[in-house]
Amino acid sequence: MSRPENKTAWRKRLVIVLQVCVHAGALLPLLWLFVAINRGDLGGDPVKELIHYLGMGALRLLLLTLLVSPLARALHFGQLNRVRRPLGLWCFTWASLHFSAWLALDLALDWSLIGSELVKRTYILLGFTAWLMLLALAVTSLPVLMRKMGKNWKKLHGVLYPVVLLVCWHFWWSVKSGWIEPAIYLSIALALLIWRRQSVVRWVRSLRSW
Secondary structure, eight states: OHHHHHHHHHHHHHHHHHHHHHHHHHHHHHHEEEEEHHOOSSSOHHHHHHHHHHHHHHHHHHHHHHHHHHHHHHOOOGGGGGGGHHHHHHHHHHHHHHHIIIIISSSSHHHHHHHHHHHHHHHHHHHHHHHHHHHHHHTSHHHHHHHHHHHHHHHHHHTTTHHHEEEEEHHHHHHSSOHHHHHHHHHHHHHHHHHHHHHHHHHHHHHHGO
């Protein structure tokens, strides 16, 4: 086998390993969380800690999703983009668990209370808006819908750019005291958007044709 073929085969194997790492890295903390709940390891306010833990996991996965494309270009490793879809789907899974825990455990599925919270608390409305956008991205990640949407698929998935800002904003406003941690995550998000600035500008311009 020639050297280029060896390199291609090695990169394919590396991508498979990375995909396995993504699935393991997203699933194992959930398994740990299940054990921690049963052992009572979530502190004095387990519901609040659970919701925070799930939300932070979703944010970290979202930032990793944004990192993939510019990193693939910088490394001249286009196949790295194949880990972007599982990262995005796991981000939506964690965000859905975060949202569900808030609905079921914090508000006990009291829909009138849920409605009033969405109206009264802007940070909750921001988070809900971001979750709806992630839902649209997750649904349209199905290959059959990707093919049917054609060029519009990229336009829709550019929504990821405002989503990350909404999520960081949601996090910042949800924190009762202390701003350092939200500021760190917002700085990382802004750095990633600046790194991807050409893609962001192309996406904004493409919206004119919608």
